[in-house]
Amino acid sequence: MGAIMLQGTGSDVGKSVLVAGLCRVLVRRGLRVLPFKPQNMSNNAAVTSDGGEIGRAQALQAIACKVEPHTDMNPVLLKPQADRTSQLIVHGRVRGTLGAGNFRQARGALLGEVMESYDRLRRACDIVVAEGAGSPAEINLRAGDIANMGFARAAGVPVVLVGDIDRGGVIAAIVGTKTIIDPADAAMIKGFIINKFRGDPALFADGYRQIESLSGWRGFGVVPWLGATARLPSEDAVVLERGKARAGGRKLIACPILPRISNFDDLDPLKLEHGVDLHMVPPGQPIPAEAALIILPGSKATIADLAALRAEGWDIDILGHHRRGGLIFGLCGGYQMLGKSIADPDGLEGPPSTASGLGLLDVETTLHAHKALRPVSGMAMGAPFHGYEMHMGQTSGPDPQRPFALLSDGRRDGAINAGGTVFGSYVHGLLADAELRRALLSRMDVEAGGVDYGFTVEAALDEIAAALEEHLDIDALVAMAMAEPPASVPARDSA
Helix, strand or coil: CEEEEEEECCCCCCHHHHHHHHHHHHHHCCCCEEEECCEEECCCEEECCCCCEEEHHHHHHHHHHCCCCCHHHCCEEEEECCCCEEEEEECCEEEEEEECCCHHHHHHCCHHHHHHHHHHHHHCCCEEEEECCCCCCCHHHCCCCCCCHHHHHHHCCCEEEEEECCCCCHHHHHHHHHHHCCHHHHCCEEEEEEEEECCCHHHHHHHHHHHHHHHCCEEEEEEECCHHHHHCCCCCHHHHHCCCCCCCCCEEEEEECCCCEECHHHHHHHHHCCCEEEEEECCCCCCCCCCCEEEECEECCHHHHHHHHHHCCHHHHHHHHHHCCCEEEEECHHHHHCCCEEEECCCCCCCCEEEECCCCCCCEEEEEEEEEEEEEEEEECCEEEEEEEEEEEEEECCHHHCCCEEECCCCEECEECCCCCEEEECEECHHHCHHHHHHHHHCCCCCCCCCCHHHHHHHHHHHHHHHHHHHECHHHHHHHHHCCCCCCCCCCCCC
């Protein structure tokens, strides 16, 4: 039973993708592999086979391992609700809310539960591939850390540091990390990987050797820019700020980027369709008047995001779009916004309050502490689908008598307005099903390509794995993962 952990010189250096790719490499070599991230912070989450929720990246990494996602793969998940508060998910279940004042103390107390999950995974496979969060160089956060070195030292897991050369300064980022972290933490790092290299790697040969000389760590390889990453589900809201250029001749689908947008990977399958252009609308820009469809995405703080939507003037754009007969689709929190009112009497997502919705669906929503977490399937728009529910709140009113979907367990989901132009649903993952995507796009007079999204993700993982096999010293990584823990870190009893 072995383990290896990838940590980064910063956020968005490509750790999640490299972990997924490495998992697929090892599975293709015949090993039993499981992913692990002690602590994640993301509003993109997935429902697991044991009825909890974990970060979207760990669900993707489970796919890379060809196993079902499980809450042990991400025992602590923080879902930001405001600038200073996050919902705390432990072992897949809501445990409460953390603020800036109690965050460090609370997370340190969670190390025992993190180790319980890790030990269960370690006993169930040949290799655990773990992912850090942010950077171990954030030494101001080291006390009570469970995401990076706090976990690595407790578990005796060797670390490989990932640096992003595309953003520049990679030599300083890696060598600087060695310089400022605790020597005992630095001893856990056994080498580095250079990620996101564009061009001829030979041009960086001198820099590579200088990093080895200055840090004392060996290099495990230089990974090129991986274009296949764009075909994987989105994890981090950072990607929303890098919208692609709009293409002429396509029908436009617009989605406003709300401050607490969540599960926006629901929209990723639309990128497969050549007949449409998905435009994520950033703050400060209007929703384009030529949009054929506006999608209101999920939200981790629905009332606050609704206020932000109005502050941007997007409510005016949406109501004008509706008057012109345009299509509007609300997913989860977006569905709630389309109704007449949203009430949060217990202050679950912010201060207790009630807000008027956009009034495009005759429904009202009240948030409750119980969180629906379950995989679902059924029929919508005459097409079958599979997805999952992940929401707090109950929505009722006349329009749900025209449900968006009929679920396989006999329940109704969502609502459609009398004119058939506004619809909402609580189901995430709907658009991954090619037939439902085709049914939706047909309402825009667009012929869908019918591309299987699951196959697209699998093919991208295989392509990334092949690149890692070519550019990384996989044999050395495996040997390091399977070695005994360093003498300076006592091995833990896995019983």
